[in-house]
Amino acid sequence: MSEFFAHHVELIQRRWPALAARLLVEDTSPLQADLVEGLGSTLSVNGIQLTSRHDRVAEAQLQAASLAPDSPVLHVYGTGLGDLQAELLAREPLQRLYVHILNGAVFALVLQLLEQPWLEDLRVELLYAGDLGEIQLPFFALPSELVLADDFNAKIRDRLISETHLAFNNREFDPQSPEIVERLAASGQLLERDTDVARLFGSSVDREVFVIATGPSLEQHFETLRTIRQRAERPLFICVDTAYRPLLEHGIRPDIVVSIDQRISARHLPPQDSAGITLVYMPMVDPQVLGAWQGPRCVGYSVSPIYQQLRQQQPRGELYVGGSVIHPAVDLAVKMGATHVTLFGADFAFPGNKTHAGWSDGDLGPQLGAAKHWVLDGQGQRIKTQLNFRSYLCELERFIAGHPQVRFYNSSRAGAMIVGALYHPEFVQ
Template identity: 70%
Template sequence: MSEFFQANAQVIQLRWPALFARLVAEDSSAIQAELVQGLGSTLSVDGIQLTSRHDRIHEARVQAASLPEKPRLHVYGTGLGDLPAVLLERAGLERLYVHVLNGALFALVLQLLDQRQWLEDPRVELMYAGDHADIFTPFFALPAEMLLADDFNAKVRDRLVNEVHLSFNNREFDPQLPAIQQRLRDSLEVLLADDDVAQLFGTCIGREIYVIGTGPSLEGHFERLASVRGQAERPLFICVDTAYRPLRQHGIIPDLVVTIDQLISFRHLPFEESDGIPLVYLPMSSPTVLKAWRGKRYGAYTASPVYATLRQQHPRAELHAGGSVIHPAVDLAVKMGGTRITLFGADFAFPMNKTHAGWDDGDLGPPVEQARHWVRDGYGERVRTQLNFRGYLCVLERYIALHPEVRFLNSSRAGAMIVGTQFNPEFVQ
């Protein structure tokens, strides 16, 4: 081991002996790093620079300036140690939590650079990010290690990405946008004529509920779902809008349909055979599609600022939202009284190299070939996905954690592993 590693290791072993044992076991030789020169220098791993190659300290000060003057701060990723060192210059900082995102990379840096300046500071707490179920705020996540996070810390990485992208993703839902204001005006007539979704709450206490999404794994369940649907005593079927057409094509009539997206059209929600099927919707839905639906309709809001004025003028119950229609569908199941909820087609990934069940590649979004990200599936293997799907998964996992009274089950191992769920033995061997 290098002289630097011995000096760094002495500090870590004394302060965090359990973490030190894990670091020693990391395979730092697997990290292909090279020195990159500029006005200064840095390390590059897989073509990704850990820091600026011109002025590492200036970059760290810019990063630090984005964090508030709080007594407790969190840094995700260790980099070359520059950001922790700069933050520790703050006299008002009482505790700095440094979360390792790539253990092997950190072990390599410990061999190459003296990190004792920040490791020895009594205000520092060092830990693996993946040892915690969720993220802490306020935080700064080092951009390079958001890309280089290892498998153990990947789940926390996903939640960091989701948090960092939140304001950017919400820009399309500014309540002041003319298109949004016009859509809400157009939908008001329908909303006022329909019932409040609250009328459905508590109507299925103790009944098992199936919440059906449109992930590729749904295709393996059509036959079984059709059989269950024909039973006298059976679970309630709640499906999302894009699952409605594939279900009907396989002879499966859902008990409830949930729609939220302003882009959903008759192509997704054909109305011709919708008699007797209730539709739960948000006012951003197409008023043309809503008016054509022949079943009973129930209006709902979410906590989004988009509905702030409507909530005051025309109160309706709220459903949980997080970017995907699966979120209000699951929340509806819980608020109706479900305590055992099985998820179908909730894949948040592209298993079998497909994007959705019953739709062609690219019909409902980017095609599989554009997937650049991954999650772990129910077998523990990597499966391709896209960034927004990972965000939707994070939101659902947080929701599940808030409802320990409900048993959430997954019907497939093919999609993303959903923290907080178990596999339903009726559908998963």
């Protein structure tokens, strides 16, 4: 035990004894640590520099400048080399600084190598990020440790990245965009005559609902879903648009299809034999696709600014959208009155090295080879995914947390673990 580490552990044991016990069992042996030099120097862990190698202080000052100087409470995610903490603690208005550990082993390693005087400041509270179920505001997340975050803290890492990217992700939803204005105008006549989605709200009180997405694990359930669909008394089947064609190909007719994306075409929603199937949509969907649909159509909005004018002119029911069509599908189930919702194909990942059920690699987005990120599956193992899938997962978990009166089930352990969704005993072995 190094002299630095002994001192730090004694200090942490005095202030946060339970956390100290966890730090003492962190295994730093798999970490490859190297000194990296430039105009200054820093520590590199597994090829990731914890800070700038040229000017750590200037970098910390730039990071601190993103947080309001008069804020009495601040949160830092990641421990780094302590530079940002020192910069923030120099602020007189600061009353409490919460430092959230994103990788326990990395923090333990730094405690062995460098003195960390910020730990002695009584305004500091130290905790593992994963001990809290949600991110805390206002925050700064150290970029290096968003990459190095360990399994225990991965859920919070995903929420931090999703929050950080929010403005960037919303850039394509500018209400003044010519493409958006044109699409909404083209949908005007359909919007006037189609049924308000609110008419469906409360129409299936206490009925079980299956919400079917297009993750690869859906393939495990085609036969079971077909059998259940044939029962006289059965759950309501709601599917997302990209799951519609694979379901039909396996002899499964959903009751409701939900679509919100302007890129959905007749290839995804073939109109043949759609009579009797309700299409719930938002006005960004291609009017030609909508016009060809043979079954009933119901229209609604999200809270997106692109629908602000329409909401005033032609009020319609609202469904929650958090980036993916699965969100309004789940919200529809809840607003229809479901108390039990079972998710199929809600993988948010690429189990079995496949991207989607019923579609070829790359048909519905990036190819498998582009997957550079990971989530934990139902077995606690890392599984490939893409960045936007992790964001969609975060938003679904937040939705589930906000509806404690509904019991949510996941039908497979193959995809991402969904916090708040139990594994269904009938479908998960």
